[in-house]
Amino acid sequence: MDQKQNIEQFKGQPRLPKFAIPKSYHLYLRLDLSACTFSGLVNINLSILDSTKYVVLNACELSVHQVLFTNSLNHIFTPCDVVLDADNEILVLVFEQVLGTGEGVLSIEFSGALNEQLKGLYKCSYVDKGVRKNMAVTQFEALHARRCFPCWDEPALKATFKITLDLPSELIALSNMPISDEKINGNVKTVYFEESPKMSSYLVALAVGLFDHIEETTADGIKVGVYCPVGKSDEGKFALEVAVKSLEIFTRYFSMPYLLPKLDMVAVPEFFGGAMENYGLIIYRENEMLHNDLRSTAAKKQRLTIVVAHEVAHQWFGNLVTMEWWTHLWLNEGFATWISYMATDMMFPEWKIWTQFLQETNGGLRLDAQEQSHPIEVKIQHAHEVDEAFDAIGYKKGSAVIRMLQG
Ligand SMILES: [Zn+2]
Structure with a gap:
């Protein structure tokens, strides 16, 4: 089989293949509420359960930039092909070398737009002192975490989530966990949330606005x-x-x-x-x-x-x-x-x-x-x-x- 045929096998499948499963996510997001865009980096600690040349996860309406996999011996692997399949909402990463069983970190840089469809990470607006302003809110159940960051978006694939957020310094940021630290740098503040217990991706949440x-x-x-x-x-x-x-x-x-x-x-x-x-x-x-x-x-x-x-x-x-x-x-x-x-x-x-x-x-x-x-x-x-x-x-x-x- 050539590589194209190999990728075809993952399309239209009811569930993700389980060659690799997530253990923890470190998610960094930077919000631009006036341009209604966001960019991010997610580092996912994976267990590779079966040696594989393919890593398949969910992503939808995101642009994927850089992808790296670092194994437990600190060897870095770059995929030779990165395929975003819009119909099946999957991201297929193809590696030239086989990734052996064991632990590793998958790092993905990505960006997206705050949509107005009330799903994933979306934009809504409110009036503050007569001025209309934007707020960013999430709605992930059932299949929309993948619109905010690449992930294994199935309820059984629970993992811990540690989220860091860059936002305009005058706004309030809320997530599943309390804030552990906050740094202000001019108009932008970086908010660090504590790590969550193991949970499903559809339950991850953010709300950023004035309250x-x-x-x-x-x-x-x-x-x-x-x-x-x-x-x-x-x-x-x-x-x-x-x-x-x-x-x-x-x-x-x-x-x-x-x-x-x-x-x-x-x-x-x-x-x-x-x-x-x-x-x-x-x-x-x-x-x-x-x-x-x-x-x-x-x-x-x-x-x-x-x-x-x-x-x-x-x-x-x-x-x-x-x-x-x-x-x-x-x-x-x-x-x-x-x-x-x-x-x-x-x-x-x-x-x-x-x-x-x-x-x-x-x-x-x-x-x-x-x-x-x-x-x-x-x-x-x-x-x-x-x-x-x-x-x-x-x-x-x-x-x-x-x-x-x-x-
Ligand atoms: Zn209910």
Whole structure:
């Protein structure tokens, strides 16, 4: 077979080949919010499990510049071919020499654009003192971490992440982990985040913008921060109270501590859905997190409570324990939906929230009555089918089945 044929074998495959798997990522990103671009360097510690001339990982809508592989003997290998396959969202690195089994570091320099599609690392805007400004936010679930940096973008391929970010010095940078160090150099500051525990790539998160913030500490010493649009921190108080109580309830209920030192929640003006449970940094669409007692209805207050409890529950169901593949997504969403009612009932028993659970499951029943209904466990052959699994059957019918099991 010639090399071209060899590359063809990786296209259209449902999953990445496992010649090499990641152990840790050191990701450096430099943001240019006025040009809406970013550039980066990722150093990935790999285990080469099978001697190979090929390393195949995910990348999408990125420009790849320099690639090097350094093995444990400090020998440096440069690929003779670097193929970005846009259709399959894979990056195939072809080496002339075989890379032997063992450890090594893959270094990739890349760049990209902050998109307006609300996926990957994207741009949204806000008004500060009458001036429209850009903010950078991530949304990686299910297949969009690869739009921000080259990676093994499958839930089972967990690794640690250590992120460093260059950004305009007046802005706030948030990620999964707390900041360990910060250096200011004129208009640019470099923010170093602590290394995360092992986690899936779809849970990595960043938010960069101007925010007001409030915080509290749980009984177990976890710092919970809520980041709101400037001037609106009062409207984040209720979500903060619910997040603190939910963390305390789940820590007791699971007899398993929350493993990160902090949990932040941030409200952004443009977001693909209601909220995303990124490990240690939950991102919300603004109106799903902000609450004003003078303007919000009782129903909205109840929905906010359920949404916050749902996202906090994911810190265990999904983030700590993760489905091996998207086929079992309903376990993430069904459990988080069911237990969000349980936590809400514990926090506000006077709401009798379980009486509304039937209404929650209604959407599932409606979809289930249609001819094209499917089992709650949806066989996902190819990653691109995963969006179909995020429907009312997974969330609502899934949660109803779990409630029956609990009963
Ligand atoms: Zn969820």
